[in-house]
Amino acid sequence: MQYRSTRGKMKESLNSAQAVIKGLAPDGGLYVPVNFTQVKLPLTKLSQMTYQEIAEMVLGWFFDDFTHDQLYKVVNDAYGSQWDQQQIAPLSVAHDGNYYLELFHGPTLAFKDIALQVLPRLMTQAIKNEHNDHQIVILTATSGDTGTASMRGFSDLSGTQVIVFYPHGGVSPVQLKQMLGQRGTNLSAIAIEGNFDDAQTAVKNIFNDLSFNQRLLDNHYQFSSANSMNIGRLIPQIVYYFSAYGQLVHRQAIKPGDPVNFTVPTGNFGDILAGYYAKKLGLPIHKLICASNENNVLTDFFTSGQYNRKRPFHLTNAPAMDILVSSNLERLLFDVANENESTIQVLMQQLSEDGSYSVSSDIKAKLDQTFAAGFATQDEVRSEIKRIYTDDGYLIDPHTAVASYVAHQYRQKQHDSTPNVIVSTASPYKFPETAIYALNDQKTAVTGIPAIKELQSIIDQPLDSNVQTLLKMTAREERVINPSSMEKTIAKILGI
Numbered sequence: 001m002q003y004r005s006t007r008g009k010m011k012e013s014l015n016s017a018q019a020v021i022k023g024l025a026p027d028g029g030l031y032v033p034v035n036f037t038q039v040k041l042p043l044t045k046l047s048q049m050t051y052q053e054i055a056e057m058v059l060g061w062f063f064d065d066f067t068h069d070q071l072y073k074v075v076n077d078a079y080g081s082q083w084d085q086q087q088i089a090p091l092s093v094a095h096d097g098n099y100y101l102e103l104f105h106g107p108t109l110a111f112k113d114i115a116l117q118v119l120p121r122l123m124t125q126a127i128k129n130e131h132n133d134h135q136i137v138i139l140t141a142t143s144g145d146t147g148t149a150s151m152r153g154f155s156d157l158s159g160t161q162v163i164v165f166y167p168h169g170g171v172s173p174v175q176l177k178q179m180l181g182q183r184g185t186n187l188s189a190i191a192i193e194g195n196f197d198d199a200q201t202a203v204k205n206i207f208n209d210l211s212f213n214q215r216l217l218d219n220h221y222q223f224s225s226a227n228s229m230n231i232g233r234l235i236p237q238i239v240y241y242f243s244a245y246g247q248l249v250h251r252q253a254i255k256p257g258d259p260v261n262f263t264v265p266t267g268n269f270g271d272i273l274a275g276y277y278a279k280k281l282g283l284p285i286h287k288l289i290c291a292s293n294e295n296n297v298l299t300d301f302f303t304s305g306q307y308n309r310k311r312p313f314h315l316t317n318a319p320a321m322d323i324l325v326s327s328n329l330e331r332l333l334f335d336v337a338n339e340n341e342s343t344i345q346v347l348m349q350q351l352s353e354d355g356s357y358s359v360s361s362d363i364k365a366k367l368d369q370t371f372a373a374g375f376a377t378q379d380e381v382r383s384e385i386k387r388i389y390t391d392d393g394y395l396i397d398p399h400t401a402v403a404s405y406v407a408h409q410y411r412q413k414q415h416d417s418t419p420n421v422i423v424s425t426a427s428p429y430k431f432p433e434t435a436i437y438a439l440n441d442q443k444t445a446v447t448g449i450p451a452i453k454e455l456q457s458i459i460d461q462p463l464d465s466n467v468q469t470l471l472k473m474t475a476r477e478e479r480v481i482n483p484s485s486m487e488k489t490i491a492k493i494l495g496i
């Protein structure tokens with residue numbers, strides 16, 4: 001399997017180890033797999049396979065320059081006892097006709113662990129396979145969850161340095177505590193004055209700053225990314241779509257071959273894009289329903305065909321989705337534009353110069369075949385948390401509530417009775433303030449860990465072991481810088 005840039009020529013393609021190490025293409029595009037639909041999909045066997053077996057199968061398709069033994073080790077180390085559910089990504093019982101795919105049983109309580117337990121192991125192996133003797137500097141912009149999960153995944157991994165930038169005041173108290181509580185000699189987390197888009201844009205600019213990159217190389221360092229722009233993070237996310245399908249067959253909720261919908265709480269478009277790739281590989285997905293919060297640029301895009309980021313940025317109660325520039329959409333566009341890099345170059349240039357672009361009616365029609373979209377306001381998020389808890393005694397986090405609300409709306413409007421899986425991206429204990437506000441109809445005076453304890457006293461159920469670990473964590477002081485001094489800060493950390 002070869003990888004090429006969405007903005008570059010086919011002849012500049014790389015193998016997967018090289019694409020994982022690079023993270024981002026030097027032309028500003030994203031690496032995408034070439035010709036990946038020729039797989040043998042064992043739909044009838046899925047229901048008997050463990051999560052690890054499905055992961056080995058999917059990773060084997062995309063990372064075929066790694067040996068079977070190497071992938072076996074990566075997968076089994078990544079999905080081991082650090083998960084508090086043996087199934088890794090269990091499907092809940094049905095609530096209101098929907099299944100919730102719980103992706104938050106990893107060490108940092110959000111779905112980012114699914115991929116960020118794999119990526120560091122894959123990257124260390126890639127470095128060996130490629131005989132690369134550079135120190136890899138993982139540079140990451142985070143809206144909260146990626147930062148913690150990358151720090152946790154790369155902690156004390158030799159040959160790597162992790163530098164995380166997050167928006168000051170733009171992450172939840174628990175996320176902040178988790179980030180500042182990670183321990184490891186190779187980890188730094190720094191707040192920047194600005195929002196997530198500012199952080200992500202600045203990080204992309206640093207990736208594309210040739211002279212700064214040269215300075216790193218001269219000192220035996222090399223940048224890579226742990227954002228979902230890295231193919232090594234995206235591909236492991238395909239696995240849970242297959243796993244969810246297998247679980248539905250196992251429960252006899254569907255027969256092999258029956259269509260399923262997935263509703264995905266979306267920010268940077270990595271999670272839902274993995275679903276799109278699963279569909280391309282032959283998984284019978286009918287609709288992918290893209291759920292947004294008040295930063296509903298994607299709802300408008302899927303409705304009108306125009307992407308327009310010129311709008312107010314809202315800090316919401318689903319902060320991991322507070323994004324106006326969804327990077328991975330570029331990969332979807334590349335696919336529906338028949339892999340034409342010139343189309344992507346034009347659209348992305350319009351986005352950076354004018355803040356908007358419109359796709360052709362041809363592309364729009366292709367998107368309509370697979371995608372539906374909707375959004376939930378902060379009030380709707382709270383009422384959805386309360387509705388599901390009151391009706392079913394099942395507590396969901398605000399991001400999952402966005403998807404749950406949108407799925408409910410979709411079902412009512414479209415009369416589509418296809419079984420629906422809601423991708424549940426975080427533990428409710430990661431955002432306890434919002435859960436309490438939703439359940440009690442009034443705000444709590446406490447935040448962070450005390451709020452987790454208050455929430456537990458309301459729910460009165462035992463905490464998962466990874467939530468209990470969080471209660472014992474101690475955090476360092478926060479450090480805030482201006483985005484303009486990010487390069488200086490990186491140089492200082494690396495001592496160059």
Ligand SMILES: *Cc1c(COP(=O)(O)O)cnc(C)c1O
Pocket residue numbers: 110111112145146228265266267268269270271272320321399425426
């Ligand atoms: C990252 C994240 C999302 C958004 O996922 P994308 O892949 O960026 O679309 C949704 N919910 C939670 C809890 C997250 O951490």
